[in-house]
Amino acid sequence: MANFDFLSISPDLVLIAFAVLFLLMGSFSRTPGVHNYNMLSISAFSLAILFNLLLFGSKRFGFYDMMLYDELAGIFRFIFYGIGIIVSLMSDPYIEGKIKHKGEYYALIILSIVGMSFIATSYDLIMLVLGVEAMSLSVYILAGMFKHDEASAEASIKYFLLGAFSTAIMLLGIAFVYGTVGTTNYSLIVQNYNKYLHGGIQTGIFLFGVAAILAGVLFKIAAVPFHMWTPDVYEGAPTSVTAFMISGVKAASFFMLIRVFLIALKVAVFNFVDIMVFISIITMTLGNIAALTQRNIKRMLAYSSIAHAGYMLIGFVALNKTGLAAIVFYLIAYALMNLGAFAVLVLLEEKGKDLEHVSGCGFLYPFLGLMMTIFMFSMVGLPPTGGFMGKFYVFKGALEAGYLWLVIIAVLNSAVSAYFYLRVLVYMFFEKPIDAGGALRTSSATVTTALVLTSVGILFLGIFPQFFFEITTKYMTYLP
Amino acid sequence: MIQEYLGYAFSFLAVVLAISTIIQKNPVYSAASLIGVMLMLACNYVLLNAEFIAAIQVIVYVGAIMVLFVFVIMLLNIEYAKREKLYYRGRIFGVIIGVALLLKLLIVGYSMAIKIQQGDLPVPKDLDSTKVVGKYLFSNYILPFEVISVVLLIGIIGAVVLGRKERPNGEQKEEVVVKTIGSTH
Numbered sequence: 001m002a003n004f005d006f007l008s009i010s011p012d013l014v015l016i017a018f019a020v021l022f023l024l025m026g027s028f029s030r031t032p033g034v035h036n037y038n039m040l041s042i043s044a045f046s047l048a049i050l051f052n053l054l055l056f057g058s059k060r061f062g063f064y065d066m067m068l069y070d071e072l073a074g075i076f077r078f079i080f081y082g083i084g085i086i087v088s089l090m091s092d093p094y095i096e097g098k099i100k101h102k103g104e105y106y107a108l109i110i111l112s113i114v115g116m117s118f119i120a121t122s123y124d125l126i127m128l129v130l131g132v133e134a135m136s137l138s139v140y141i142l143a144g145m146f147k148h149d150e151a152s153a154e155a156s157i158k159y160f161l162l163g164a165f166s167t168a169i170m171l172l173g174i175a176f177v178y179g180t181v182g183t184t185n186y187s188l189i190v191q192n193y194n195k196y197l198h199g200g201i202q203t204g205i206f207l208f209g210v211a212a213i214l215a216g217v218l219f220k221i222a223a224v225p226f227h228m229w230t231p232d233v234y235e236g237a238p239t240s241v242t243a244f245m246i247s248g249v250k251a252a253s254f255f256m257l258i259r260v261f262l263i264a265l266k267v268a269v270f271n272f273v274d275i276m277v278f279i280s281i282i283t284m285t286l287g288n289i290a291a292l293t294q295r296n297i298k299r300m301l302a303y304s305s306i307a308h309a310g311y312m313l314i315g316f317v318a319l320n321k322t323g324l325a326a327i328v329f330y331l332i333a334y335a336l337m338n339l340g341a342f343a344v345l346v347l348l349e350e351k352g353k354d355l356e357h358v359s360g361c362g363f364l365y366p367f368l369g370l371m372m373t374i375f376m377f378s379m380v381g382l383p384p385t386g387g388f389m390g391k392f393y394v395f396k397g398a399l400e401a402g403y404l405w406l407v408i409i410a411v412l413n414s415a416v417s418a419y420f421y422l423r424v425l426v427y428m429f430f431e432k433p434i435d436a437g438g439a440l441r442t443s444s445a446t447v448t449t450a451l452v453l454t455s456v457g458i459l460f461l462g463i464f465p466q467f468f469f470e471i472t473t474k475y476m477t478y479l480p
Numbered sequence: 481m482i483q484e485y486l487g488y489a490f491s492f493l494a495v496v497l498a499i500s501t502i503i504q505k506n507p508v509y510s511a512a513s514l515i516g517v518m519l520m521l522a523c524n525y526v527l528l529n530a531e532f533i534a535a536i537q538v539i540v541y542v543g544a545i546m547v548l549f550v551f552v553i554m555l556l557n558i559e560y561a562k563r564e565k566l567y568y569r570g571r572i573f574g575v576i577i578g579v580a581l582l583l584k585l586l587i588v589g590y591s592m593a594i595k596i597q598q599g600d601l602p603v604p605k606d607l608d609s610t611k612v613v614g615k616y617l618f619s620n621y622i623l624p625f626e627v628i629s630v631v632l633l634i635g636i637i638g639a640v641v642l643g644r645k646e647r648p649n650g651e652q653k654e655e656v657v658v659k660t661i662g663s664t665h
Contacts, residue, residue, distance in 0.1 A: 009623075016630060023637065063623035104641050111634050118627060130627045134634060141638035147646050156642075183600040196595045204588035 005062035008055060008069040008121070011048035011077060012114050018044035019107040019114070026103035038092040038446060041106040045084040045113075052077045061123070065185055068123035071475035075328065076120040076255045083248045083335055084113045089450035090343040091240040093443070098238070099145050109244060112138035116252035120259070125174045125184040128260060129167070132220070135252055136163050139245055143237035155236030162219070162229045170216025176209025177265075186264035193267045203268075210268045213260065220253035221309050224283040231290075234302035239349055242298060243342030246305050247335035254312060254331055258324060261316075262478035269319070269480050276317045277406060284310025284413045291420045295354045297345060300420055301338070304379060307417060308334055314403070314410055315394045319480055323397025325472040330394055332468065333386030333461050337378040340454035343447055344372050347440050355424065360433025362425070365440070367448075369428055374455045376421045378462070381414050386461030393469060487527050494520035507553045515546050532610040 006013070018040065025035060052074060060069045087109060092102075099105055115134025122128040140163060144156025178184055181192040197203050219226040234242045261269045287307030294300035312334070315327040347368060351357045362369030378387035391414065395407045461468060497516040504510045518541040525534035601620065603612055617625055 020633075064620040066621070066623040100646060101641050104637055108634065108637060111630060111637075114630060124624075126621070126624045127627070130624055130631060134627070134631045137631060137634045137638065141634070141641060144642055147642070178599070180594060180596070182596040182598065185600070188600055192596070192600070204591060205594075208585065208588055 003062050003064075005060050005069075008060045008062045008067065010055075011051040011081070012117050014047050014051060015044055015110050015114050015117075019110040022103040022107040022110070026101065035103070037102050037106045038088045041088040041110060042085050044110060045081045045088070049078060049081045052081070065187075066124045066127050067118075067121045068186075069121050070477070072328075072477065073120040073259075075472065075475060076251070077117050079251055079332060079335065080113050080116045080120070080248060083244070083251070083339065084109060086339045086343075086450050086453060087240060087244045087248070089446045089453075090243065090339070090346050092446055094240050094346045094349075094447075095145075095238065101145075105142070105145060108138040108142050112142070112244075113248065116248060119252050119256050122259070123186050123263075125177070125186075125260075125264070128256065129171060129174065131252075132167060132170070132216075132256070135249060136167070136220070139241070139249055142241045142244070143233060145241065146238050149236075149238075151236035152238060153236075155233040158229055158236075159233045166216050166219035166226065169212050169219075173209040173212025173214075173216065176205055176212065180206040180209065186260075189264045190267055207268055207271060210265050210272070213265070214272060217253060217257050217260070218279065221250065221257065221313075222306050223279050223309055223313060224286050224306070225279070227283070227286075227306050230306055231299050231302045234305070235296060235299045239298065239342055239346050242302075243339050243346075246301070246338045246342070250305065250309065251331045251335055254327060257316060258327065258478060262324070262480055266478075266480045273317060273319065276313060277403070280310050280313035280317055281406070281409055282310075283307070283313060284410060288413050288416045288420075291417070294420070295356075297355060297358070297424060298353060300424075301341060301345075304417065304421070305338070307413065308379075310413075311391060311394055311410055314398050314406060317406065318394075318397040318401040318403065320397055320401050321473060321476055321479060322400055323394065324478070325469065325476040326390065326393035326397045328472040328476065329461075329465070329469050330390035333378065333390040333458060336454045336457045336461070337375045337385075337387055340371060340451060340458065341375040341379070343450045343454065344368050344375070347443055347447060350441055351435075355427045356431075357434065358424070359427050359431035360429075362428035364433055367451075371451045371455055372428060373425055374458060376425055378458050380418045380421045384459065384462040386458040386465070389462055389465035389469075393465075483527050487524060490520045490523045490527070494524075508550070511546060511549045511553060514549070515542050518542050518546070530609050532608075532613050 022037060022040070025037075029035065055069060056074045057071065058069070059071070061067070062069070088106065091105070091109075095102065095105060112135050115131045115136075115138065118127060118131035118134065120131075122131055140156055140160040143159055144153050146152035174184065177189065180197060181189050182196075183189060183192055193206070197206055215226065222230040234246060237245065261272075284307045287303050287305075287310060291300050291303035291307065294303060308330075312327050312330050315323040315330065317323070347365075348358055348361060351361065362372070374385065378385035381388045381391045383389075391410075395410065398407050398410075494517050497513045497520065500513040501510050501517065504513060518537060522534040522537040522542075525531075525537060601616060604615075607615065
């Protein structure tokens with residue numbers, strides 16, 4: 001089946017071409033400082049979206065069954081490219097003057113998204129590992145791009161060492177799976193499992209492999225036993241990069257979880273439901289409780305991202321159509337609200353990183369105050385925002401699967417989370433400003449565009465949730 | 481049969497050398513032990529009829545990566561690493577987890593027999609292992625092979641961006657100020 005289907009990877013080819021162009025522009029241009037890299041990268045992502053739109057709706061195997069492009073992979077490609085556009089919009093004023101290699105910065109963001117896109121279309125564990133490596137390696141470098149900031153360097157090295165270790169564990173798991181079923185192709189794994197291993201005591205070593213793969217994936221998701229790196233890395237990395245990690249890398253990792261465990265390893269997934277219930281509960285509880293005591297807003301959002309991972313894992317515990325489609329919906333809302341909140345932080349960072357420093361900013365900058373209100377309401381899960389509908393659908397899926405007590409724990413958790421999300425708004429609106437207002441140095445039209453896009457997206461998801469949820473339900477064809 | 485015993489012998493030596501890598505106090509001895517581990521793995525690959533992988537293992541790991549390690553040790557001039565203090569805090573916890581994992585692997589390993597004899601991809605009998613690797617690398621695995629180039633590109637960018645020396649903007653300005661003051665005097 002030598003089907004060299006170049007059309008199905010055309011968005012990735014476009015993006016790689018643009019990334020190489022950025023690298024060459026940095027070295028061959030006579031005036032390297034003046035290029036509008038962000039506009040170029042936005043046009044790259046727009047082109048990729050266009051190509052993906054042409055492909056959408058078809059189901060294609062390609063390159064000796066190394067990849068499978070289906071509708072859900074298409075939806076996730078749209079999510080990744082959209083995240084790329086918003087991150088490009090908010091990066092430029094923030095990294096101006098702090099990063100000398102702007103071309104490399106955008107090239108790495110693009111290449112990381114290429115890696116995510118390969119994860120989304122992978123149909124072989126080898127392609128999956130390469131996608132994960134391309135995605136994570138770029139992010140390790142991006143996290144250390146502020147070379148004169150010690151926290152940034154620390155974040156980079158910490159993420160790199162722990163991430164490399166987690167990838168090694170995942171590779172070990174893949175080796176065990178290969179050793180027992182003799183293949184890395186998703187559909188052949190299921191076939192060979194049924195042929196060689198079904199119903200015997202021989203599944204032990206296969207299950208060990210699956211568990212190691214699960215550990216690698218949960219590390220990327222930042223679920224609790226593997227969450228230690230999250231606060232330091234998210235706090236230390238440049239804010240625009242944190243926004244990218246918290247939305248893009250997490251979306252890709254969740255799709256990796258769904259795709260690998262519901263296509264290739266669906267034979268073993270029910271063995272892990274009990275563990276996942278446990279992980280989901282401690283993830284959201286620990287994330288929320290740790291976030292309560294944080295004064296640094298970025299660190300608070302890092303712990304909140306752990307808690308959100310816990311909510312999303314409920315959908316994976318439910319393992320039914322509603323729950324899994326709800327994860328996709330939740331991921332879109334979650335990416336939008338985090339990108340928005342970080343875009344506000346990008347602007348306010350010159351004031352300082354702690355809660356005290358944003359005192360009174362809500363009235364000094366009414367637009368930013370309004371935006372932050374929308375994003376924080378969405379994080380708590382208040383209507384009419386996307387965060388509310390995401391939680392609603394996830395809980396609905398869990399209820400359909402009969403996990404009433406799990407939903408009760410999750411609702412209690414989100415009640416706890418209201419305290420630290422709304423505290424940001426309390427500081428912004430009810431505390432006295434520490435200094436006079438005046439225009440923010442980093443404010444620019446591109447960040448404002450990013451803010452408008454994300455807030456409109458969140459309100460749209462909250463007011464007309466049916467539109468997206470029907471699409472995700474329709475295309476959620478991976479079922480155990 | 482002799483192959484099986486040789487395999488066990490090489491594996492045992494590899495484990496011993498791996499433990500030695502961790503517990504040696506002199507980093508040069510650690511590096512030498514790691515070279516031993518790589519060589520033992522290469523011997524095992526030869527026993528498994530994968531001569532090409534064995535050769536690559538020796539060339540890449542022993543020839544390139546370990547030489548790099550030794551260079552770094554030489555340049556940093558580390559004589560004795562202070563490992564006891566570094567790893568003391570979590571040691572008991574780590575030992576418990578490690579032993580649990582080992583027991584799990586041993587139990588699982590002894591309680592099962594792997595039914596499959598070889599992987600799904602057919603290996604032509606008339607080709608040696610180098611040709612088989614080449615054949616599959618450029619047919620079935622052509623897409624991963626090409627995607628690796630993207631991953632390597634990212635690695636190169638990272639090495640250049642993070643490795644290059646940069647002066648902060650403020651420092652340069654200070655230098656200029658100092659020079660002008662010097663010239664006026």
